[in-house]
Amino acid sequence: MAEENAMDPIHQFAIQPIVSLHPFGIDATFSNASLFMVIVVSAVAALMLIGTGPRALVPGRLQSVAEMAYEFVKSTLHMADLHDGMRFFPFVFTLFLFVLFSNLIGLIPYTFTVTSQIVVTGALALLVIGIVIVYGLLHNGLGFLKLFVPSGVPAVLLPFIVPIEFISFLSRPVSLSVRLFANMLAGHITLKVMGGFVVSLLGAGVFAVLAPLPFAMAVILTAFELLVAVLQAYVFAILTCVYLRDAIHPGH
């Protein structure tokens, strides 16, 4: 690429080892990705532990935030209509807050966005689909396979509909992981490219007066990325609830 020396928006996603550990020949290096995962989990734990410490009837600010997060995930679960809904509350709550805090902490300059790695989002999506399949089989036995047979389909069309439904089920973890990963990746690359434009313009002599334009664009993009961060976390959580509901009550 000819622009390699001018701007390199991919370098921010490079994994840099901090402490190199190789127990039993397995590469368990503590890298910058691991460091930021620890930071995200600490931030979530701090919010919930310190937020629920003062059990005031009229909550203060931090307790309000903790309670609002709880109420938000609870209303999301109820909107998805699972019958034993609150059973999955800890799982969905953890997923939602982990993805939300990873996305938000990634917006701070010089940080590493944990969810911009396909490995992380792929692992989360596989976890969700694994729990959906296992719980569906435990709850419904082989009736779980009714998921692939929509109600009201004439028997003539079944040999065509069932493989299509099966493939669309298999595409769920792929779309779940790639949606979050691509949103985070694209957002951060665009921000980095805008920043690169500012620097290039500042160094171009007379065109330095145009430099505030990409800077304003970067500010607007950061605001948009805040919306995308929260929205993608919400969509991840609500799709988890929808897939769980499909597993518990297969066959629309």
Place this chain on the structure above:
Amino acid sequence: MEPAAARLIGAGLAAIGTGAAAIGVGIIFGQFLLGALRNPTASDGQFGRVFIGVALAEGLGIFALLIAILLLFVVK
């Protein structure tokens, strides 16, 4: 054609898909506003579903952008 040139042209073609995502998101919000102006009290309850639809439609457009980014920065 040189591979580098083909890569850049392919990335440009792939990014056209993001325009389709913009149309999809616009349709969702437009339909919501049409319904909300007819039945304002019922619209607040459905506002959450609008964002789910937006995220799903935008997700598919982001897949197109992802192909473009892959071609530009990852494929040698």
